[in-house]
Amino acid sequence: MTDRPAVLIMQPHLAPLSPFLESAYAVYRFWEHPPLEAAHDIRALVVAGEAPLDKALIERLPNLDLIACFTAGYDGIDLDWCRQRGLPVTHAPGVNHEDVADHALGLILSARRQIVSGDRDVRSGAWTAERRTITASLGGQTVGIVGLGAIGKAVAARALAFRMKVVWWGPRPKSVDWPRADSLLDLARASDILVVACRADETNRGLISREILDALGPDGLLVNVSRGQVVDEDALIAALKAGTLGQAALDVFVEEPTDPARWADVPNLVLTPHTAGATTAGVQGMLMLLMQNLQAHFAGEPLTTPVP
Structure with a gap:
């Protein structure tokens, strides 16, 4: 078991987040291989909010307790399903x-x-x-x-x-x-x-x-x-x-x-290739909120930007 909270990044285009997350967390990347050996360690998923949530994967992660959307949108997340499991969801509103x-x-x-x-x-x-x-x-x-x-x-x-x-x-x-x-x-x-x-x-x-x-x-x-x-x-x-x-x-x-x-x-x-919100300032703002939400969650503090 890792001595740091473990997070799993789900989509390959979120790979650039890895070095920022690795400063504080044990980071796994789903597209590299299913993290079976870390199934009991992973506590947070980092996702693009438009991507369909992998419910089957979540069922195999018994200690998962946060879905952290890097994006403002969270249309791929079944919020009712998450609420039924006591699984909070965060996102990055108001930055891009x-x-x-x-x-x-x-x-x-x-x-x-x-x-x-x-x-x-x-x-x-x-x-x-x-x-x-x-x-x-x-x-x-x-x-x-x-x-x-x-x-x-x-x-x-x-x-x-x-x-x-x-x-x-x-x-x-x-x-x-x-x-x-x-x-x-x-x-x-x-x-x-x-x-x-x-x-x-x-x-x-x-x-x-x-x-x-x-x-x-x-x-x-x-x-x-x-x-x-x-x-x-x-x-x-x-x-x-x-x-x-x-x-x-x-x-x-x-x-x-x-x-x-x-x-x-x-x-x-x-x-255009889905670049409307992909500016330097916008991405920096989303990264800041992602890190703040993860930090607050693992510290047992109120989430910075929970999905209502």
Whole structure:
């Protein structure tokens, strides 16, 4: 048995956390090998909150007493299941929502002003003296925001700075300055640009359906900085190919990493590899909260940022 608390990092992309955790804990990495020899020692799982929780593994770790999400989101965690087992869950809220909102505006600019396709034209020689691309101004366009949490509010503030109008929809009214649409469908109909910034869970899988995409229409732009499963990806691809949706800009996908062949012949599309919140400051903030939560837990103190 180790003389230091043992933690198990679950996903390979969290490997850079290892040296920070190793300063205080015995660290195991699930992708290297199942930690059978340490099953009785492991007290905390360090996970990406969007990844499905491995319940079968947890059943084999008798002394596990914390799930520590490195991320703000925790949509892969079955909270009821954890509560039934007295297993607390922590996360990292409030550290990268401004960065995600910046990225959302970058996606809007890249798509609406055709920055990415313009870059390709310059590099390929498609730009000629006779050809100049004309794009729409952002000023006066209506941005509809799905979900008005920290990210949604930050997107709204930026949209106003770009002279755009803001409308939003979420399941519960909020006391904010921007009008709330009566329904998601009404929001899509009223929007030139629809930004998906809601928290994901099993209740809103496929929320952005074919009906919503049709309502957004052939001049509309869909931006997703939430989770891939919130959008019906097959319907989205079909709508872009058919021209019933004008454009899409995505930072998140149903399967990650996404299969590049899936998008190879899809027009009017800007893609980024789930990097909206991946800034130096954002990652440092998440690391700080992770370390604080682990320290508090093993010291028997109140957790810094428990999931409510």
